[in-house]
Amino acid sequence: MQLKTLNGDVAKAVGRGDGQARALSDLLVRDTPVAYAFIAPAFFLLLFLVAYPFVLSVWLSLSDARVGETGSFVGLENFQRLLTSSIFLQTLQNSIIFTAAALGAKTVFGMALALLLFRIGRFKRLIRGAVLLPFIVPTALSTLVWWWMFEPLYSVVNWTLKSLHIVSRDIPWLPDPYLAMFTVVLVNTWRGLPFFAITILAGLVAIPRELYEAAESDGAGPVSRFWHITVPLLKPVLGVVILFSAIFTLADFNIVYVLTKGGPMNMTHLFATYSFALGLQGGQISQGAAVSLFLFPILLIVVFTQLRMVRRATTYE
Amino acid sequence: MNSAARWARRIRPVFTLYVPVTPFVLFALFPLYFMLVTSFKKNAELYDVNAVPFLIGRGVTFGHYELLSKDTLFWSWFLNSLIVSLAATVISVVLGVLAAYPLARLKFPGANSFGVAIFVTYLVPPSLLFLPLSTVVARLGLSDSLWALVVTYPTFLVPFCTWLLMGYFRTVPKEIEECAMLDGCNRLQTLVRILLPVAVPGVICAALFAFTLSWNEFLYALVFVSPAELKTMTVGVFSELIRGDIYYWGGLMAGACIGSLPIVVAYVFFLDYYVSGLTAGAVK
Numbered sequence A: 001m002q003l004k005t006l007n008g009d010v011a012k013a014v015g016r017g018d019g020q021a022r023a024l025s026d027l028l029v030r031d032t033p034v035a036y037a038f039i040a041p042a043f044f045l046l047l048f049l050v051a052y053p054f055v056l057s058v059w060l061s062l063s064d065a066r067v068g069e070t071g072s073f074v075g076l077e078n079f080q081r082l083l084t085s086s087i088f089l090q091t092l093q094n095s096i097i098f099t100a101a102a103l104g105a106k107t108v109f110g111m112a113l114a115l116l117l118f119r120i121g122r123f124k125r126l127i128r129g130a131v132l133l134p135f136i137v138p139t140a141l142s143t144l145v146w147w148w149m150f151e152p153l154y155s156v157v158n159w160t161l162k163s164l165h166i167v168s169r170d171i172p173w174l175p176d177p178y179l180a181m182f183t184v185v186l187v188n189t190w191r192g193l194p195f196f197a198i199t200i201l202a203g204l205v206a207i208p209r210e211l212y213e214a215a216e217s218d219g220a221g222p223v224s225r226f227w228h229i230t231v232p233l234l235k236p237v238l239g240v241v242i243l244f245s246a247i248f249t250l251a252d253f254n255i256v257y258v259l260t261k262g263g264p265m266n267m268t269h270l271f272a273t274y275s276f277a278l279g280l281q282g283g284q285i286s287q288g289a290a291v292s293l294f295l296f297p298i299l300l301i302v303v304f305t306q307l308r309m310v311r312r313a314t315t316y317e
Numbered sequence B: 001m002n003s004a005a006r007w008a009r010r011i012r013p014v015f016t017l018y019v020p021v022t023p024f025v026l027f028a029l030f031p032l033y034f035m036l037v038t039s040f041k042k043n044a045e046l047y048d049v050n051a052v053p054f055l056i057g058r059g060v061t062f063g064h065y066e067l068l069s070k071d072t073l074f075w076s077w078f079l080n081s082l083i084v085s086l087a088a089t090v091i092s093v094v095l096g097v098l099a100a101y102p103l104a105r106l107k108f109p110g111a112n113s114f115g116v117a118i119f120v121t122y123l124v125p126p127s128l129l130f131l132p133l134s135t136v137v138a139r140l141g142l143s144d145s146l147w148a149l150v151v152t153y154p155t156f157l158v159p160f161c162t163w164l165l166m167g168y169f170r171t172v173p174k175e176i177e178e179c180a181m182l183d184g185c186n187r188l189q190t191l192v193r194i195l196l197p198v199a200v201p202g203v204i205c206a207a208l209f210a211f212t213l214s215w216n217e218f219l220y221a222l223v224f225v226s227p228a229e230l231k232t233m234t235v236g237v238f239s240e241l242i243r244g245d246i247y248y249w250g251g252l253m254a255g256a257c258i259g260s261l262p263i264v265v266a267y268v269f270f271l272d273y274y275v276s277g278l279t280a281g282a283v284k
Helices: A001-016 A019-029 A031-059 A077-083 A086-119 A124-136 A139-149 A156-163 A177-205 A209-217 A222-250 A254-261 A273-281 A287-291 A295-316 B002-039 B063-071 B074-105 B111-123 B125-140 B146-152 B154-171 B175-182 B187-198 B200-216 B218-222 B233-240 B249-269 B271-284
Strands: none
Touching: A019 A124, A019 A139, A019 A222, A019 B063, A019 B218, A031 A124, A031 A139, A031 A287, A031 B125, A031 B175, A031 B271, A077 A086, A077 A287, A086 A124, A086 A177, A086 A222, A086 A273, A086 A295, A086 B002, A124 A177, A124 B002, A124 B249, A139 A156, A139 A254, A139 B002, A139 B233, A139 B271, A177 A222, A177 B271, A209 A222, A222 A295, A254 A273, A273 A287, A273 B111, A273 B125, A287 A295, A287 B125, A295 B063, A295 B111, A295 B125, B002 B111, B002 B249, B063 B074, B074 B111, B074 B154, B074 B175, B074 B200, B074 B233, B074 B249, B111 B125, B125 B146, B125 B218, B146 B154, B154 B200, B187 B200, B200 B233, B200 B249, B200 B271, B218 B233, B233 B249, B249 B271
């Protein structure tokens, strides 16, 4: 948002100059050969290592290739087989539950944390720094400590619950399918919460103070100010954050792979971990590619919506 | 009466702000604290069901760190991570600067499509492409070498750096560049001598994020590189310290601590860059 406004200002400053200056600056921004030369390295990198692998992935999913064998075209057979496979249907269900639960938790708690961070004056930097930390520490490594915290025999969580006499026996966090899902959602929330909080905070800062002052003088209480000013004005930011996080939550690999490897009984498998298990550990690269391609429609939806939101934002400004 | 009101005003934030924020801070920090504490505990205490797990009760040990240094290839993994992350960061920032400049400054046919393409690849999660990429990496003859990672990490770093720098370049007024061009500088000279010095904060931000994302990467490193001595930090600690059913918890936590350290140090020094990069990444 801020960047866009600045762009507008620059454009205005340029426009204010006389016609000659405008023609000159227009001439200066037209330099197609240079533009292509500058873009070429990035373009070819993305062409060979993103676009080509994507096409390859579509081809693999339509073939019967195995690791080390090229395979031949089999049409939609892989997808048909997946949609009748109970493990895949379980994976589909897990993915929906995992993404919905983690996004819900991150949105609600991220909003709460952002509202607190926004009003905190003393120790601001220290507190912000502390709550942001889970996001930058390597996930594969921080998930190890969560694993240790939920380890069946020496779990610090169980130790605490037992010491407080909340439970009398150890809770089987990771061996139990439902608790295992809860645990992976918890760890994903732990890691993703800072991103939500900090981005929502940036959105809060951008809301003009005058609106709150006006509402307050009209007698609106804090709750109604939250619902009638904060929430509507945060909607664009919230939309972007949720959409953005939806892709990366749905595509999560590290947390599930480290904590449960998709188990117990495939109850925490997501597309990424199941695709890994099928394609690499099972050698059925074509089936694995078909599984990971299920991420693509979601990606398309998110890209489409975000681009539309960005366009709408620019036209209304 | 007056002083009571003033006192109430001063004490109120403690209950409305600092008390409610405490659970969030504890939630964020406890696992990291527990990582540190575990890595310094003696095994006898670590595996004692009755010992208080929160503190070190029976003396500090550096045994787990010694095990890590002597019995594993830990420092090789550390070095591998460092080499890969630095190389991928340099490549990605250079390509990102080059691609961001025309997108932010120039009018050319296809500018819009390329911008959209950058945006789309920025959103592609690594788990969508790791299988076909492993085929591509194998065909290029890069399997089981650090080059596999140096080449593939930029696929998610370049879009991020380009996106971030494009936004940053647009905030820099272009009048100085125009003057430089009129004085006979070519585009590359203008970019390097005029724009980049002004855009240093944006470049630092892009480099920090590129380094952090490379250092933290797990899936590609797990899939593309299998010899133990070529593993990166994240994969090495995870796969070489768990042998069958035996978990070296002390060693795992020690590895996790040292593995997180470079990023945490960078983070402490450049907190503001991380915050701005994080929000710029999503809020355009």
